[in-house]
Amino acid sequence: MVMRLSTVILPVRRWSEGGREQWVRAEELGFHTAYTYDHLSWRVPFRDGPWFGAVPTLTAAAAATERVRLGTLVTSPNFRHPVTLTKDLLSLDDISDGRVTLGIGAGGTGFDATALGQEPWTPRERADRFGEFVPLIDRLLTEDSVSHRGIHYSADEARNIPGCVQRPRLPFAVAATGPRGMRIAARYGQSWVTTGDPKLFDSGTPEQSADAVRGQISRLGAACDEIGRDPGTVEKVLLTGFTPEGGRPMESLDAFVDFAGAYFALGIDEIVVHAPIPGTIFAADEKVFERIATEALGQLAERPA
Template identity: 75%
Template structure:
């Protein structure tokens, strides 16, 4: 099992931002991700930097660790411009980029670009856009020239030469739990991402959460079977902090190994931990976090 981390883009690069990404590599994390939002929840009124520039700087400051978004969405991205930025980022990093991508939520990203009085997209509307966004982005990252006219996006002779360092393109880690999103994952994904079942966050139990996730994986398997794809080909990534356990797995090495082991039994190949941020929902102990990073992989195998 791989152990990865999320470093939220809240740190000034020349104060302690660079050191946080370099420390993640020193600790041996498989991948360091960051959120791709315009702002996010309780961090809205504080520093929040752009994901692509942050990852570009991280690519120049690290050598081995993979890097990525967790996740990018159509809420404020267009496939043509995003593809161009990702190709450059993959080149700068030497082929170390994973694109975490999802349909987006109803937070600040969903309303920042809307005009006065415009209604935010409904979940169905976000799914409609996502269903067009992912295949088009796949083409843009895989083909030298793309022309496309859809309901929501268009591209006219969009050139993306020389393409990604990773071939045929950089990998997609698709965050999805609904039927259409799981079908997109099966067809276009190299990995699948979940945070668990949000309906269980406040009132559910860890056991109920694992059972819900088991159901998600079953539905992913069914989506793969529809196109004769082996679900085992997909890496399965759990972003922690949003199950009923919250941050309890980060209270000790033993607690984390137990948590990760139970999810490995479900088929997960990668567990992602939020790097500690004081006075926030992710205010875990830095020493315990580093102990988990350095000692848990050997226990998990």
């Protein structure tokens, strides 16, 4: 199994005041992918501070870097429409010369859910929209012209020429834990994303979290089996910071290696860590963060299988 380490850079810095340097540094440190959140704003304390748009940020990052992959983690239907989102993704894939991954999920009930003036959708409504959102984006990114009349989304001869640099389209990383989302990940995802079981964050144990992720991977495998897909062709991604361990794995290189080794052993292929942000749940020592980026995979590779 190939182990990968990636990072999330929250879009909270002005480009001229350290924003650009973060993305360049992520490439220098050797991260596989540098992601950012796709929100209009996020939870406290970020709610009342700077927060920039994901697509413009990734476009600037594409121009400032050469090798590191770039992506959203994750985009959702909360304030996106498939037609306009696809045009942005097609352009970003071109500007980055094929280095973009679309992380995509059903969305939640946070600030994004009501920013356009709508009432928050129920879990069923979010799942219904997601079930239409992802297949339509798949078509829009692989067909020159698409017309669609759905319950939630429509397209009328929407054109996306010349198509993606990555063929047949840029990869999807589908965030899902429920049965409907797992089926979408199995059918459309090149990878699947989890943050663990949110019910365990406050009072669970690391062992319970590992068991929960093991169960999620098993359910993803069952969803793949239903459509005759090899589960091994869907890469498994863990976004850290939301399991019971919280930020403790970022306290030292050894702590991270122990944490990552446990999840790699479960079948996780890629672990994503947040770039440090002082005064938040993502606070961490910058030197430890850089040691993790440059040394953790080497130490993990030396461990007995």
